[in-house]
Amino acid sequence: MTSPARLRSLVLLPALLLGLSACDRPSEVAELAPSAPAPTGSQLQDGAFEQSLEGIWSTGIAQGDDAETIYAIEYQTASGLRILRDGAWLAGRVEDVDLDNQTLAFHVDRTQGPGETVTLRKVVHPDVGSAYTLRLTWAQGHDDDLRFVRRLTPRDRQEIGLAISQAGRVPAVACDTDAVEGSLRATLACSHDEFAALDRNLRTQLVELSARYPDGDRTAAVVVQQLDACTTPACLRDVYARWQVYLDDNYDLGDVLDYL
Incomplete structure (x- = not known):
């Protein structure tokens, strides 16, 4: 026959085990990750x-x-x-x-x-x-x-x-241009080898043009104005190309001396 004390211990055992298992299991609150601070x-x-x-x-x-x-x-x-x-x-x-x-x-x-x-x-x-x-x-x-x-x-x-x-x-290249800083022409001449070469070659001819021909300054100013009016790389390529053809057809440049 089981004693009264033994019966009380058997009754308390499930509750004790339940309490221990609850202590071993992390609470749901503890498992929640801290939330990121909300924007002010x-x-x-x-x-x-x-x-x-x-x-x-x-x-x-x-x-x-x-x-x-x-x-x-x-x-x-x-x-x-x-x-x-x-x-x-x-x-x-x-x-x-x-x-x-x-x-x-x-x-x-x-x-x-x-x-x-x-x-x-x-x-x-x-x-x-x-x-x-x-x-x-x-x-x-x-x-x-x-x-x-x-x-x-x-x-x-x-x-x-x-x-x-x-x-x-874009790799950095030496920036050698007379274009206004921040303009498209300056940006491309200072960051793209292709446009740096186009700008340098045309500028060399414009300097010689201004020094050797009476209308050189006026023509050079028109060239620069058209270049600076461009808002796309395609426009710049076209202006460089058209003026290169015009200078080749109408002036004798590049064979006398270096004006730079």
Whole structure:
């Protein structure tokens, strides 16, 4: 016959074993990984401001010596703003977003020479509802007033990604050009062997042309104006080729002396 004490121990044994097994098994709360901190309200607002700048923007219709400049601006959550200027990537990063003044500071990194900080400002026009333009102010004080052309298409986004990936693979070459820094001609002459050679050869002939022929300065100025008006690599190739044919057909260059 089992004693009362023995019966009590048998009754308590299952409860004790259940308690021990519960101690050995991690709780559901302990198994949950800590969640990533949620973005702050300020971070969300900054991202929304950057995203609002997306699109194709233009300085407007070209007039005289001022060629139209096209900006493509894309926002990505992971990498922030990505900007192309006439098809050339402005490698850089956002340094500051000032929501009160509707401005953004974007630092442009340059492989040739020091970088600079560009300020993008939304300029609201109350007389036309919620529409606004963009004003880019470069470090030296030069302004580009941009009007909105259209929103980005999937093809635009692909081309932006392609331009950035190609820029990362292009080997650095010696930069020897008289083109305005930041222009498409300068960018390609300083990053592509093909365009560096085209620019160098034509510039050599233009220097000689100006020194030897009465109309040389005027012709050289027209050549440079047409080159700087190009917004695509194909346009530059065409202008280089056409002027090379013209110079070969109308002038005797390259056989007298080196004018550089």
